[in-house]
Amino acid sequence: MSGSTPRRPRRHDPGRRDRLIDAALTVIRERGVAGTTHREIARTADVPLGSMTYHFASLDEVLAEAFTRHAALVARVFDERLSAARDRDAAVEAVISLVSDDLLGSQHDLVLSVELYVAAARNPALRAVTQAWMARSRQALERHFDATTARELDALIEGLVLHSALSTDPMTPGQIRHAIYRYLS
Amino acid sequence: MSGSTPRRPRRHDPGRRDRLIDAALTVIRERGVAGTTHREIARTADVPLGSMTYHFASLDEVLAEAFTRHAALVARVFDERLSAARDRDAAVEAVISLVSDDLLGSQHDLVLSVELYVAAARNPALRAVTQAWMARSRQALERHFDATTARELDALIEGLVLHSALSTDPMTPGQIRHAIYRYLS
Amino acid sequence: MSGSTPRRPRRHDPGRRDRLIDAALTVIRERGVAGTTHREIARTADVPLGSMTYHFASLDEVLAEAFTRHAALVARVFDERLSAARDRDAAVEAVISLVSDDLLGSQHDLVLSVELYVAAARNPALRAVTQAWMARSRQALERHFDATTARELDALIEGLVLHSALSTDPMTPGQIRHAIYRYLS
Amino acid sequence: MSGSTPRRPRRHDPGRRDRLIDAALTVIRERGVAGTTHREIARTADVPLGSMTYHFASLDEVLAEAFTRHAALVARVFDERLSAARDRDAAVEAVISLVSDDLLGSQHDLVLSVELYVAAARNPALRAVTQAWMARSRQALERHFDATTARELDALIEGLVLHSALSTDPMTPGQIRHAIYRYLS
DNA sequence: AATGAATGAGTATTCATTCAT
DNA sequence: TATGAATGAATACTCATTCAT
Structure with a gap:
């Protein structure tokens, strides 16, 4: 659970919103709309959870x-x-x-x-x-x-x-x- | 908190499983599979929540x-x-x-x-x-x-x-x- | 953070709702309404978080x-x-x-x-x-x-x-x- | 997403701190202290979020x-x-x-x-x-x-x-x- | 000097499921 | 046999604050 996640120092990341949309499509494909959550998308895009709600209102x-x-x-x-x-x-x-x-x-x-x-x-x-x-x-x-x-x-x-x-x-x-x-x- | 819940004294209720399946269909129609929960079905069938897992394994x-x-x-x-x-x-x-x-x-x-x-x-x-x-x-x-x-x-x-x-x-x-x-x- | 919490096996607990209301008063006194959260009340009453929303709709x-x-x-x-x-x-x-x-x-x-x-x-x-x-x-x-x-x-x-x-x-x-x-x- | 945000080109803005304090009072009046957030004040004053922490330490x-x-x-x-x-x-x-x-x-x-x-x-x-x-x-x-x-x-x-x-x-x-x-x- | 982007901790709430009665 | 109570994991979303530009 811990220890396996490498440091992820990526403060400046233009195009992140874009990558998130792609990640969302990946998740929908793999898990269905029902299984598409903020967390899952964030994990797929290797981005912190808070980033989701920064870029999208809902x-x-x-x-x-x-x-x-x-x-x-x-x-x-x-x-x-x-x-x-x-x-x-x-x-x-x-x-x-x-x-x-x-x-x-x-x-x-x-x-x-x-x-x-x-x-x-x-x-x-x-x-x-x-x-x-x-x-x-x-x-x-x-x-x-x-x-x-x-x-x-x-x-x-x-x-x-x-x-x-x-x-x-x-x-x-x-x-x-x-x-x-x-x-x- | 009290007074609004009508009495529901239906301890012996053959055919309840059946009614629950119908209630499930109603809920799926109205809320989609994603919105179909034990609670919603139980409410629709006017049956206690515990009854759901009594009649269905999952x-x-x-x-x-x-x-x-x-x-x-x-x-x-x-x-x-x-x-x-x-x-x-x-x-x-x-x-x-x-x-x-x-x-x-x-x-x-x-x-x-x-x-x-x-x-x-x-x-x-x-x-x-x-x-x-x-x-x-x-x-x-x-x-x-x-x-x-x-x-x-x-x-x-x-x-x-x-x-x-x-x-x-x-x-x-x-x-x-x-x-x-x-x-x- | 862990290890200090003793087991808390208290499945049957009549009067819990009541204790939760008292716990809420304690929290309001100590932290103000603004600092009164489900978590804080649950912690004060030594009760799992889920218990709060079981007993109170909001x-x-x-x-x-x-x-x-x-x-x-x-x-x-x-x-x-x-x-x-x-x-x-x-x-x-x-x-x-x-x-x-x-x-x-x-x-x-x-x-x-x-x-x-x-x-x-x-x-x-x-x-x-x-x-x-x-x-x-x-x-x-x-x-x-x-x-x-x-x-x-x-x-x-x-x-x-x-x-x-x-x-x-x-x-x-x-x-x-x-x-x-x-x-x- | 676009088109709805009116231009807000106000880089040099003396008195902004002042306006922010007034905006804060407005927000407190309307939403209470509990509902007073950086974001709400910034929105009320029509000022970017970052401006809040630039002008106030907390x-x-x-x-x-x-x-x-x-x-x-x-x-x-x-x-x-x-x-x-x-x-x-x-x-x-x-x-x-x-x-x-x-x-x-x-x-x-x-x-x-x-x-x-x-x-x-x-x-x-x-x-x-x-x-x-x-x-x-x-x-x-x-x-x-x-x-x-x-x-x-x-x-x-x-x-x-x-x-x-x-x-x-x-x-x-x-x-x-x-x-x-x-x-x- | 100023700000958009980023982040991690925290919030209320929902829920499938387990369990004691 | 049936059920109300209980629970822990998960969810969407908010926010103060930090930081790179």
Whole structure:
């Protein structure tokens, strides 16, 4: 308990707030929102507890910042994949690889997203984050698909990801491709 | 301090365990898994705190029982809707009404389901519950659709429900119908 | 810090709530309301911290109970002194000895009373306690004096006590007697 | 996070220490000594937190300065009222109007005074302030009354003020006048 | 001369769980 | 069989004060 902690003389530390947000994302991934506490984040970032409440007014603020960052990262991938597609066929491929490679590839972010959904159900501040995020991914899809299709496709992607996230036998890339093709055919 | 507590003389109370599970579901719905505590459940069921640990070995046991019951209720609706369908067309209508009426109709159970998904991500005992549930709804769909279609359809349903649950403008029944038709066409 | 605390195996302890209220009064006397914390009270009563919040919903509740008890004790002395007086002269003597002996005699209760006054200025629950107490002491005085005199006398008593409490040279019994005589002459 | 904080470019600011003392008095009035913190004072004065410990060695120093200023203000009113009185009758009127108008007129200073009394009970530095203050108001009274009368009158004033401060039905000016007349008759 | 950042001790409160009756 | 009392670990958050810039 004691003796193992090396001295930690780090008075001047610009960018600490930033590192704390990253640490929060790590903790949410590993322990869930329910297991995300000031202490756990501080420990993960190797920072004294008091530092948390210096940089953030409340734990909710930390969560909101963390999820905002997560949503921005995922949304960027969406944008990049879809803006790189030159025609509809390429867009379909982009969606498939988005789900197979980006979303399901990293167990990590997948759990994060689901955590965010649930947290948003109780926390209005977080709900704003999810909604902005949903809107942004829909817009990315609308580069290539009409509004109705974009919306439905977005829901299908959500379902495929969630299902795979929770299943013992998640869908293979081939199965993902099949489902999306079928819908978009 | 006195006078406000109504008498509660219920020493012999068969079925109390049962009522506690229902109370747990109520609390999960209203406060989320994170806000579900022995105390809150006991208060909701109007039962002394000590009664909780008398009937359940741990809070996790309570959660598992509660979610098992919830899953059974939802699965039953799935079964009933789909077994009532005489042909594929009727099955398609059944799926549509399942989503529009049963799942989205009651905000209640919708939140409950998402809560379960996330809780399952951390808790192996709960994961078994979700998986049994997923398997069962897939089976119900397989009465009318081939295995691949059933699986994909199940994911689509999930996505539509989740999306609507979190959106400020949830899909209308007409939009739900459109999405499912399109997929099954 | 450790090693000096003897085992404290006291699971069954009826009357604990009561002892906690007394402990709270002790702490208020010694440390002031500002220095009265759950921890300090628990330590004084030699009881685990968790016990405090088991018996009281909040620290304010503890304060209210403690001051209510204090007020009741002081009011009782008032009642006894004054009801023992057979005529007006005896009543005057009773008031004098009340101030000199009972109120100023014990530095203890004197500080307690002033603490209560200030706490009441911010805390409506405590204000109710002070007001009930004021009313009661006025009633006791009204056994022997008309309403106006009772009220004014009550204020004079307050002033004499407060002044003496804070002064480096508090009034002697003779001076107290002189002041009261002069007013009642 | 941004945009809401108005610019505050006040590097050179003589008289800041002074403004901080006034801000402290404001905070004590509104939140009590218990609620008076570096942060609250800095916020009230619209000054960075670090400025507090730059100008004052400790919070106690701030309190002492604040109360000293408060006592000086009240004492000045005492002096002015009483030095304006040309004879004993005028002095009696002066005392009455002191209590009715100056002390009870402004709820403000009334609470402040009582706060000071209690704080003084625990804090020797503050006790010196109250005692100097008491001495000074007694001196003012001694311009017109003998030493014993001055002392007793001072206590009566204290009692009338405290009583009125805490009562739901504070004394009317007429009642104040009656009490003081009776004592001085 | 002045301040934003940092920190560690402390606060009220919640809670799962244990235990004596 | 049932329960009120008890407990210790944990939680979010506050704050006086120190320090590097």
